[in-house]
Amino acid sequence: MASTVNKSVWRGKFQPPSVKKESKKDSKKESKIPKKRKRAGVSKRGGKNRSGGSKSKKPKKPIDKSGDALEENGSGSDSGQPEAVAAPAAAPRAPPTAAAKEKIAKLKSRKRQLSTAQFEEAKSLAENIAQRSSKEQADWLWESYQRSTPASELERDSAGLTSSCVVNLPNGASIGSLEQGLKTLEPNWRQELCSIGHRSPGKLSALIISPAALGCTSVIQACPDLNRECRIAKLFAKHFKVHEQVEVLKSQPAAVGAGTPNRLTKLVEEEALKLEKIRYIVLDVRLDAKKRTILDMPEVTGDWWTLWDKCGLKKRVAEGKAKLVLFGDNM
Structure with missing residues (x-):
């Protein structure tokens, strides 16, 4: 019977024992061989892909019903709109000629000369601005x-910054002649400037403005008669607190004050200093160690114009009720 087994049956479940044993051995050999697995982000040579992971497949272009591939904006190539044409590359600029270089060098030199001349002119003007005309x-x-x-x-x-708003001191515009100049401007100065008997506390008739406390002190020393007759109030920050000056201004009448822009603004904001009766605004334009005036110091210029704008000085001068006076160093 075994010899008469049909070979076609061997192809199914019933195979000869010899064939089954060989197939088992072959399957065991195949199972022992480890399968190579590709790690994500690693190429065959062991290096990572540029993207840091497995290679991503390119996205397929969407296809419309007609079978044509759509463009990225969703419209087909046969939308009727003309395709954008790249602009032609600009031609390289030719290098400047020797004549052009010489012309540019002359223009730069001329500009430097003008800048230097303008700087020297402005410096010369600032150095003796107190001796210039009212218009200047x-x-x-x-x-x-x-x-x-x-x-x-x-x-x-x-x-309030026109020539009619500025007054020149008749006896010179230096600190040495400041007191005499103010007396000349106001012949009845004792009555007009120093009559503190009927004056309300905090209301000044003259205000001397200097960029620093040392300047205020030197002005007070240069005006002994005004200080004795009118009592010049010390309205600067050196050795004086704001609340102390507020108490003094509210309790003791003063006719003339000498102070710095920042402290004067604070006293006005505290309503201790009142400038609605001011008649003379005396601005100290002396040069400091760096050859700068009060308008050349960034840390002081802003405070000065804030005092001018927001504390009533501009309004008084523009209305003709007060005058602006400049004084500088001794000549």
């Missing part, structure tokens, strides 16, 4: 005001 002083003040505020030329009259 007003122009100098107006230029500084425009640099600090967004004021236009139409606002100059309302800013």
